[in-house]
Amino acid sequence: MQLDVFTLVPHAYAWLTEQRPVATVLGAELDLRLFSYRDTTPLRSGQVDDEPYGGGAGMVLRVDVVAAALEAVYGGQPAHRVIALTPQGRQLTQGVVEELAKEERMTLLTSRFEGFDERIVEHLCNDSISVGPYVLSNGDLPAMVLVDAIARRLPGALAAGSGEVESFSDELGGALEYPHYTRPADFHGWRVPDILLSGDHAGVERWRKEHVR
Numbered sequence: 001m002q003l004d005v006f007t008l009v010p011h012a013y014a015w016l017t018e019q020r021p022v023a024t025v026l027g028a029e030l031d032l033r034l035f036s037y038r039d040t041t042p043l044r045s046g047q048v049d050d051e052p053y054g055g056g057a058g059m060v061l062r063v064d065v066v067a068a069a070l071e072a073v074y075g076g077q078p079a080h081r082v083i084a085l086t087p088q089g090r091q092l093t094q095g096v097v098e099e100l101a102k103e104e105r106m107t108l109l110t111s112r113f114e115g116f117d118e119r120i121v122e123h124l125c126n127d128s129i130s131v132g133p134y135v136l137s138n139g140d141l142p143a144m145v146l147v148d149a150i151a152r153r154l155p156g157a158l159a160a161g162s163g164e165v166e167s168f169s170d171e172l173g174g175a176l177e178y179p180h181y182t183r184p185a186d187f188h189g190w191r192v193p194d195i196l197l198s199g200d201h202a203g204v205e206r207w208r209k210e211h212v213r
């Protein structure tokens, strides 16, 4: 997948790209490209946002700035999926992640302060996603959430067997995964369920099925 992120802080993604599973698939299943709106803005002094029409606090990301960024990278409006990260978008779920992980090319647009000029969402994007019903200060944390969630669904991202049976997966009928335990088996009298120590694989499977939440 070629995944392009437009942002004001490309350097902020350095941490993400060093972490598994993103680091594992980078350069193979994932080609992650980071573009700064400032590099292509048609305005002077790297300006990218402006005061809202009608007044009020905060600055709004300009439509001409985003159009220029898309033009510089794609030579116009790309034919693939372009997603605005915004609290007004459709809510991100594992189902949406699975849908997005099938794309070959995708673009994420981030904003900050008061958000996007609405014409960006209406005319330059064909999808919009919210990572939850709360407001963050910028679209970079949501973009990183999306990159991580998608990366772990790409081939080779996870060790065999660790990505199939997870919370929200089809294997668990969309439910939450059963509890996990590790050593010590007894900590201050908090004992690990006996069945998990028994070596009875069928019993363990049964217990796990019963404890899907």
Ligand SMILES: C[S@@+](CC[C@H](N)C(=O)[O-])C[C@H]1O[C@@H](n2cnc3c(N)ncnc32)[C@H](O)[C@@H]1O
Pocket (backbone or CB within 6 Å): 085, 086, 087, 088, 109, 110, 111, 112, 113, 114, 115, 116, 129, 130, 131, 132, 133, 134, 135, 136, 137, 138, 139, 140, 142
């Ligand atoms: C402070 S927010 C803007 C909030 C906007 N004025 C509102 O009230 O809906 C700045 C930017 O952060 C990003 N953002 C904030 N919360 C988000 C969320 N829940 N999902 C996706 N993006 C979000 C978006 O890119 C947004 O334009």
